Amino acid sequence: MSTKNTSQFNMYGYKDLVTNVFNKIYPVIAKQVIEYTEIKKGVCLDIGSGTGDLGVEIAKLTNMTVYLMDISLDGKNIANEKIKNENLVNRVIPIVGDVHNIPFNNNSIDLIVSRSSYRFWKDKTKAFKEIYRVLRKGGKAYIGKGYGNEILKEEIEKTMFKINPQKWYPGKKEMNLEEFKEYFYKALEENQIGKYDFISNKSGNWLVIEKE
Template sequence: MRDGIALDIGSGPGLLSVALADKSKLFIIALDADPAMSRIAKTTAAGSAGRVVPITGDVHCMPIRDGTVSLIVSRGSIYFWEDRARAFQEIERVLRPGGFAFVGGSFGTPALRDEIFTEMRRRNPNWDSDVARWSKRATPDVFRRELAASGVARARIREEEEGMWVEIKKDAISQHAR
């Protein structure tokens, strides 16, 4: 996806949103539940020619019209969603026909994971127990059960060495259905 509307769920300070804008012609909605993060994202997005718009909103009930988003991304926020089945329904609702969503988290490489964990342990003495708690609630089997409960038509789990992703695709409307 290089043009259309993209949605960055749990955008935080807007770094991924700005990177998407820099590499594409996408108009990016940077959605975060924390109003403070939306304010920070406005500053981050200042040089994006108005193509990154931070908004405050909840993944469980997004303030976005049905069938309007071409691409949805989220790196890391999925572990904090209270009702992932409901969030998956919302993702499918806002995707346009032919749209894709990639939500999950990964550290990329074992070396990068180790670097991040070393820094996070320095900042948060409870980092390892926090990660263990989050990981227990977000295994591939848990995600599969939540996807099944959501009723999302086309989804799969992609597992990587350093993380996993939920991929959701909304089928394009066939010419016969029009």
């Protein structure tokens, strides 16, 4: 979720939105990530994890150790509560960290996930350099924005329109696949990342990188 300046982002307000509006998407996305990447063991890093929802769902579906990394201390504190409630304290670890300076050793992460935080990365080239650095050979990164499926997307849009009609108005233009690709191409090329693919459907767009 967030790599925004923490003074500008209300993580507790976001927690309420996740609990009341977005909560259904994370189990669906987690399942999609695991099915597509076929990675079920090792170490997972959720970048811009926000309140920790995607990483927690991945932990519930796998035997992975999952690190929830967000720049917000509030995000870490909220995630801690969630981890305790899910009895995952032995496998899910929330940390404060920045995608531009990931606090992990080279070749140490099997799976990286990130939903929606890429929009807040100040330097995509540096961010992808860090992502590629910490991935193990054969490790994968699953980065983008999505709602799980079209039905969930429509439900969320209707609910959010009632909450914030100025931002979630009907017919709102979203980034199409070509725009999504263009958004990342330069950073991929500058880091000489050659093995990647794009996933696109009516519920969202994702970039999947594999470290060679």
